[in-house]
Structures are given as C-alpha cells and as structure tokens.
Amino acid sequence: SSISVFDQEVWAGGDDIILNYNVRKNFWRTLGPESLGYVSKIFDIYIDSLHVWIASSSGLNCVDRKNKRQLKFGIENLFNQIQVYDLEGVYDEIWIGTDTDVYILSVINPQIRNSNEIGRKDFPQILNRIKKIKFFDDVVYVLGNMGIATFDLELNKWDLILPSTYYDNKIIHTFAVNKKYIFLGSNNGLIRMDKNTSLVKEYEF
Secondary structure, eight states: OOEEEETTEEEEEOBSOEEEEETTTTEEEEEOHHHHOSOOBEEEEEEOSSEEEEEETTEEEEEETTTOOEEOOSOGGGGTTOOEEEEEEETTEEEEEESSOEEEEETTTTEEEEGGGSSEEOOOOOOOSOOEEEEETTEEEEEETTEEEEEETTTTEEEEEEEGGGGTTOOEEEEEEOSSEEEEEETTEEEEEETTTOOEEEEEO
C-alpha cells in the first residue's frame, strides 16, 4: 500500500508528496519534489534498511531512508513515465509491478531482469498491467491483465493459475493469499479460489 511502517517511521504517499512521521520524536514532515524527485500519484512504498522505494504513475524513485533525499540507483530511467503499481520484497530482491511487465531488482548486486529472463514460462499470455504482487511460502503471486500468475522460487517456473476469464475480466483492486485460498477483491464482491482444486467461488455484495 502507499502507507508503510519501518523502524518507528510511518511513510504515507499521496499525489506528488509523502508524509513522514517519526514515532519516537512525534514529528511530522512533508517530503515533496525537492526531496523525492518528480513523482505523480503514488501507488506503493517499499522500505528496506537503507532505501525507500516509491512506485508512482510517473515511474520508480529511490530515497535515502536516513537523510530523506533522492538517490540515483541507476535504474530509474528504465521506468521513466511508465506506471509502477506495486513493490514487493522477496529476500534480497524487489519485485516491481508495472504497466509493461514485472521486473526483479537485485539490491545487493544491482541488476534488473524482466519476467522472460527468469525461469521457465509455458503459457502464451503476456504479463502486463501488474497491479499487485504477493510473496507467500516461497511463491510469488502476480496479478495483472492475464489474471494471476505464480513464480515458484524452488522450481524456477512460471504458471498461470487463474486466467482473468475465470472471473469475467472483472477489475480486481486487491488480493490476499493463504495456504488454502486466493481471495480477490473486485468492484462488486469477493472471489475465492481453492489453490488445490482451482475451484472459484464468488460472493457478491
């Protein structure tokens, strides 16, 4: 989400700005373009020990967590004016959901790859408009135009487990994963998929 908490600090993203709250000092500050660089509508914030990563409708920005100033990590130009929707930490990597693909950034040894450069993919659908990414039990789940695809870190393999046609291409705003089910939140209700049987059930409200 565009609200993240790390080491007694709260970071909340909006349009063009981030509010930063230091819990220990009970102190708010507003971070704008002079600190963040150019950002438009902020979709997600991911924080590690050194960096604050900002996903927005104008691309990807990186900020030094301590001094609250923009850092040039060297990959930002790859996302210039591309909508970046979601960021998910997966061990020493950050998975980046964008309009064009899902990208994997190795932070320790800076390197970036796309979905076609990792593992095996046996289905024809393109991974695009990746709105949400979840990491659960060594499997990465990505939600996009194609539906929900998974990448198994142990098998090093992509699978399309829930094509969007299964839920009539409804607009999905969020999803959650546990050991048994995948839950999708749409405009008019909740969709539940059994991970073992692939049975889909809808709850309208």
